[in-house]
Amino acid sequence: MTMTPDQARWFADIAGRIVANVEQVLLGKSYVIRLSLAAMLSEGHLLLEDVPGTGKTSLARALAQSIRGTTTRVQFTPDLLPGDITGITVYDQRSGEFSFHKGPVFATIVLADEINRASPKTQSALLEVMEEGHVTIDGVEHEVEAPFLVIATQNPIEQAGTYRLPEAQLDRFLMKTAIGYPDHAATVRILDGAGGPRASKLEPVVGLDVVRDLIGAARTVHVDPVITDYVARLVEATRTHEDVRLGASVRGALALVRCAKTYAALEGRHYVIPDDVKALVEPVLGHRLILDPESEFDGVTASSVMGQVLLETPPPSDRVAV
Structure with a gap:
């Protein structure tokens, strides 16, 4: 079943209200909020590589509050153990039975702060939950409820004592972006005390049942074959680019199509257009590209590569609406 125009308008209206609600806390960051919402509605996870003090925790809490969800924050440190995230089985002497005590990963939105500071084993424990949607303790599966969004953060200015996420694990994140500093006007509003309510004081916009309906609706957005051909050509262009050692994977292509469907619905359309892609x-x-070391040394970035790929890969000119 394909999404109808009326459903697309309904989708955009609710999503717009969520974004506006979160923007009361995170002033002037509508684009990042929309990306975060798109990641959640696409059943993926978000990696924020940003300097301290830009509002990453506020974003997670405000988004969870807006949808009547729960949020947890885990500060990743070298001594953090997998069980500190997933939970542990505890023996109850009174009943003579083992009971599972849930860890902080059992929340609607989990903020994994400075994920690259934990050991690879602990990182893998979180990434397994992200991929599988459940925790396995002593052979027993414990499902995490949908919606489920992990917002992981990395500090790009301090690398001492960190464990860099391997490229294969970076590929597990649906999106990677940064919040960045607010512009001058937003900074002035913040300093004047006009930053709006704290995230914990926000009024919810919708409930989790509605969010689940949005997730289901996003899957039904129409994608014309010319769009999938365009995505395939973009991905193939990353693999043959002279500054790239390893291009985007098939998982990356699937993620781009899935996100484009959600993004189109956010815009009030029931079909994807090239601008969404x-x-x-x-x-x-x-973040799925591995650049050539010499090119990286010369200042080439993934952003510049993707910009060049977009310029050199012509979008489809055929009509894609239905």
């Missing part, structure tokens, strides 16, 4: 190419594919 263009808007998402960098956050969805950029």
Whole structure:
């Protein structure tokens, strides 16, 4: 079943209200909020590589509050153990039975702060939950409820004592972006005390049942074959680019299509257009590229590569609406 125009308008209206609600806390960051919402509605996860103090925790809490969800924050440190995230089985002497005590991963939105500071084993425990949607403790599966979004953060300015996420694990994140500093006008509003309510004081916009309906609706957005051909050509262009050692994977291509469907619905359309793909190419594919070391030394970035790929890969000119 394909999404109808009326359903697309309904989708955009609710999503717009969520974004506006979160923007009361995170002033002037509508684009990042929309990406975060798109990641959640696409059943993926978000990686934020940003300097401290830009509002990453506020984003997670405000988004969870807006949908009547729960949020947890895990500060990743070298001594953090997998069980500290997933939970542990505890023996109850009174009952003589083992009971599972849930870890912080059992929440609607989990903020994994400075994920690259934990050991690879602990990182893998979180990434397994992200991929599988459940935790396995002592052979027993414990499902995490949908919607489920992990917002992981990395600090790009301090690398001492960190464990860099391997490229194969970076590929597990649907998107990678940054919040960045607010512009001058937003900074002035913040300093004047006009930053709006704290995230914990926000009024919810919708409930989790509605969010689940949005997730289901996003899957039904129409994607014309010319769009999938365009995505395939973009992905193939990353693999043959002279500055790229390893291009985007098939998982990356699937992620781009899935995100484009959600993004189109956010815009109030029941079909994907090339502009939806263009808007998402960098956050969805950029972190999946492994650049040539010499090119990277010369200042080439994933962002510049994706910009060049977009310029050199012509979009479809055929009509894609239904």
